[in-house]
Amino acid sequence: MAEKPKPKPTPDSTRRSEKSRRAIYEAALALVGEVGYPKTTIEGIAARAGVGKQTIYRWWSSKADVLLDAFMDLGEQAARAAGQETYEIPDTGDLAADLKLVLRATVDELEDPRFEIPARALAAEGVVNEPLGVVFITKLLEPQLQLYVKRLRSAQGKGDVRRDVDPRIALELFVSPLAQRWLQRTGPISYAYTDTLVDYALYGLAPR
Amino acid sequence: MAEKPKPKPTPDSTRRSEKSRRAIYEAALALVGEVGYPKTTIEGIAARAGVGKQTIYRWWSSKADVLLDAFMDLGEQAARAAGQETYEIPDTGDLAADLKLVLRATVDELEDPRFEIPARALAAEGVVNEPLGVVFITKLLEPQLQLYVKRLRSAQGKGDVRRDVDPRIALELFVSPLAQRWLQRTGPISYAYTDTLVDYALYGLAPR
Structure with missing residues (x-):
């Protein structure tokens, strides 16, 4: 796994690190969505994020690692926006209702351009680039x-x-x-479609 | 749709046309599997097939058209190999058995490198290239x-x-x-997996 930025002792440098980290994630996701995975480079991410290449290499060893963390961060942001600390499927006792709720949220995420565009670029690369596909699917x-x-x-x-x-096969019938x-x-x-599934x-x- | 080679009056030229057409299909499928869709060119297909560029342009207007016909031809070959004139799902009255039979044949096709490698390259491009994806999915x-x-x-x-x-949604539960x-x-x-689905x-x- 990629190393996370280690906060420095002063609040100011922590804020700077956090700001850089976020700029790097946003640059990486935007770039992969625009030019595709093969043409995305650490240099390109650094230039777009307004940081030095060495800032990226201090925290991550490859563009795949940066993108992996950027997608994980995007998932955590979505969970926080939904008022959850970690992402969980509710267990109200009504299985159909719980599954429908989660799949409706997935529909929203898949149609959100902030997720959709970079996720498509990465999914496309994973189809033909087996090592990358396996890492991203696994992680x-x-x-x-x-969770299903x-x-x-x-x-x-x-x-x-x-x-x-x-259960590992069963979930595939609706996912x-x-x-x-x-x-x-x-x-x-649509919601009607995932409810039907x-x-x-x-x-x-x-x-x- | 792409124009098909028009047989000339003599048996010899028909044979030559058919031989060129097959060489072009094979070259197109091999090339897209090796270098991906964006780097596949009509020039590259012509060189690999040992035909002139004009031979390709006489019959097809773009690399997408060549690939579309090449995949259709691959499907027809698979149907003929399975002893069928056109591809159909059997209707023996035992729905589960009929679906399992067809899905087992699909497992074999997906694992056949002649199909898998070019199909992956095209599927990957379709994920990020919407117009191409729509044409290939539709056709x-x-x-x-x-058929399902x-x-x-x-x-x-x-x-x-x-x-x-x-039925159009239902088929997705196993496909x-x-x-x-x-x-x-x-x-x-595996067959056990598709039977379970x-x-x-x-x-x-x-x-x-």
Whole structure:
């Protein structure tokens, strides 16, 4: 993992570090969205953030590391904006309602240009660049998918999901359709759509 | 749509045209897989196929058109190899079995390097290049998805799928998880995996 800036003893230098760190994240996300991953460079990020190249190299060893932290920071900002300390799937006892709520928030995030443009650039690179794809999926996407695993396990404990179901596969029935429509533009995205996915996944396509 | 080579009156020139066309398709698919879509050029395809640039421009107006026809030809070859004139989803009356059979064939295709490498390059470009993505999804992927729509409608007619289900969304419960695992490498792909997707989608995650 990338090293985080270490706060210096004085409040002023801490503020300066925090300001630089934020400028670097914003520059990295903007640049990758504009020119794509292959043409994004540490030099380009530094120039755009108005910091020296060495400031970046002091904290991160590669552009992949900068982008990884920038996306993690974006996720933390979104969680804070939603009034959460860490991102969690609610467990109100109503599985369908809890899943629909989280998927509606995901629809909003996927349509937010601050997330969408850099995330598309990185996702595109991950499709053809296996080592990068694996790192970003493992560190950014999989931890989010594990929140669904946890929520589905809780539902299995209460008898709301069959016990012979593998939660890691089950979550894909509602997460992957949304991901594919977003990535490949195979269809429109809306709350009604993600609500429908949850209902179909929980109750099945065959008559009961 | 791209113009197809028009056979000349003599058998010899027809054979020559067909040979050039096949060489162009193979060159286009190999090149896009090796250097990616942005660096693939008509000049590069011509050089690799051993034909003049004008031969390509006589039949196609852009590299996107060449690639579109090359992928369609690859699909037709796969259908012929499977002993089918046109690609269809079987309708034996056993919906689960029919879907599992087709998804197993898709697993094989996704893992075939002749398809996988160029398809990844094109999918990656489609994620960030909206006009290209829309053309390829509309002309290559959506017609395949419509075969599932047709099969699910037939199942609705027989009472095997609820009549209030939208077949265009329903198919995504088993198609999109496989697509995401392949595109983003979020998990391994196998016949057991796609069989499980079909069972979960048809019978649902909640107890019956």
